[in-house]
Amino acid sequence: MRFANSAAGQLRLPPLSPLPAFEATARLGSMTLAAEELGRTHSAISRQIKALEEALGLELLDRGTAPLGLTAAGKTLYATARMAFEALDSCMGQLRPAQGGETVTLAIGSSFATRWLVPRLPRFYALHPEISLRLTMVGASILEVDDYDLVTSWNRLGYNLPDDQAFHVLGDVSFALVCAPHYRFRLEAGRLLAETQLVGRWPITIQPSYRDHPLVVPIAERTLGFPHIHMCIEAAVGGLGVTLVETRLAQPELADGRLIAPLGVLTVEGGLVAFPHRRREPKAATRKLLAWLKAEAGADQPQSALRYDV
Missing domain, CATH: 3.40.190.290 (D-Maltodextrin-Binding Protein; domain 2)
Incomplete structure (x- = not known):
């Protein structure tokens, strides 16, 4: 599909409002997770992606896979949309007045975040009030983009880790x-x-x-x-x-x-891990978060004998 003729210098763009829904779905591999992240319903995410596909005249998602996959066109659009969003995020960060401290983006599974991490965050902020922690719900595709400083997982085999990916054992x-x-x-x-x-x-x-x-x-x-x-x-x-x-x-x-x-x-043994971004050196705030995670996990080793006599 070709969009309306543009005046000189005007861009010919598809509808932009569905792009966040598509980007989140592609990144997380799930409309459900995208809906949670964006604060929308599953049906709203589905409608927006469908509208984008209709505007382009192309299918973007391979709906026959779990997690959701991308068609060739979807992969191309996702890569471009992701770069554009990262550029906007960087620009907005530079324009905002300096707030002091550092932000660390931690990619983490929603269940692990809900059940283990979040109840412990008051202890982290008591130790490191200068650090702002940003959580993003993780999908395996997180490793293909730059939107994280550290990934933590008790389910490491769920990721197709590159050979050069370093990781730290937490417990x-x-x-x-x-x-x-x-x-x-x-x-x-x-x-x-x-x-x-x-x-x-x-x-x-x-x-x-x-x-x-x-x-x-x-x-x-x-x-x-x-x-x-x-x-x-x-x-x-x-x-x-x-x-x-x-x-x-x-x-x-x-x-x-x-x-x-x-x-x-x-x-x-050693199943709980964290791995930093493999293409950049961890910043000081990331190293502090990693040290805290190791301490918390070490103090919270799982029980070795939980039995029930039938």
């Missing part, structure tokens, strides 16, 4: 199948048998040698999907089914008995 991770105490299940030959397994939109990725381990793989009659792992946890508390979690994410529920781990936990 161990422990995985467990959890359910409500009143949820009916059976144990047979060391396997947990349940009617329903609750899974997040992107299942937890663990080391290949553990992917069929009885401690993390139940035998279930059906599967129910949710956009985020923290929703699976809430559903499990309500007695809807069994779900696989990293125990930090469900620590309050495990501690007070709202959830149980019938088979105990599977601990993976």
Whole structure:
């Protein structure tokens, strides 16, 4: 599609209002995550992207993949839109009056942020009031752009890391199948048998040698999907089914008995990691955040034996 003829020097542009919705969806691989980030509904994001596709006469998203993929045209537009947004962000930062201190952009999964990081942020700001922390909900495509200083993850295998990507170990991770105490299940030959397994939109990725381990793989009659792992946890508390979690994410529920781990936990050494931007040297504020994350994770090592006697 060609846009209306322009006067000399005037740009011929598609509708610009849908571009933030498209950029966020392409970056995060999910309209749901884009809607959360932008404070809109899923349907609003979908309508805006559809309007952009109609204006261009091209499909931008490969809707047959999970997470959402991009067509060739979508990849081209995303790369250009991303550069334009970064240039605008940089320009706006230069125009704003100096506020003092430094901003660190931390890319983090929404469940890990909600369940582990955010409750601990008062301690970080008490130690480092001069640092402003900006959180962005992470998708694997975050590594392809410049919109982060540090990525933290307990699910490192969910990323296709470049060979030259450095990372810092923050601590161990422990995985467990959890359910409500009143949820009916059976144990047979060391396997947990349940009617329903609750899974997040992107299942937890663990080391290949553990992917069929009885401690993390139940035998279930059906599967129910949710956009985020923290929703699976809430559903499990309500007695809807069994779900696989990293125990930090469900620590309050495990501690007070709202959830149980019938088979105990599977601990993976060094599974909690952070990796800095690979194309630039970490700034001082980023190094302070990394040191604080190591201290917090070290003081919060997962429990090694959470059992329930059936």
